[in-house]
Amino acid sequence: MYPDAFKCITQSCKNVAGFDGNTNTYATPSLALKIGTTLQKCLKILISKGIETNNRDLQTRAEELSKLFEINWTDDVSSNALRTLHEAKQNSQKGLLPLSNDVKVMSEYLRHEAETHENTLQGSASDCEKRQAWHKLSEICLCQTILFNRRRSGEVSKMTVEEY
Structure with missing residues (x-):
């Protein structure tokens, strides 16, 4: 994994979670959040593997990609996913009370x-x-x-x- 793959990773996540660019909403917002969490765990494993095997190249690439995740993931993916979840929750609570x-x-x-x-x-x-x-x-x-x-x-x- 190279840090320049970050854009491809975020776009893939958006596609899998059903991102609509017109409304900035997700069909499955929780999936987008879970993918981000899982990818961050994978990066930690890669960093650990690089340290264990004394592979500085792997460690450096994984750390750089991890920093990109820290800096950009919120703006690119999770903020819209969290907003979509919040809106869905608000809409579900607006039900009318029975007579x-x-x-x-x-x-x-x-x-x-x-x-x-x-x-x-x-x-x-x-x-x-x-x-x-x-x-x-x-x-x-x-x-x-x-x-x-x-x-x-x-x-x-x-x-x-x-x-x-």
């Missing part, structure tokens, strides 16, 4: 379904039907928990089985 009437309808539907499956469990259904009803009841319970905790729905995904 209270919609929440009420959903809650009533879940309550009705829970009663239906509860009756199946208490009735004289087959083992297979009871197993399916139990499975549906657990899904309904999870839905009700998410609906109840709708301002912090991400917390439900972190609940332990005991808390659930």
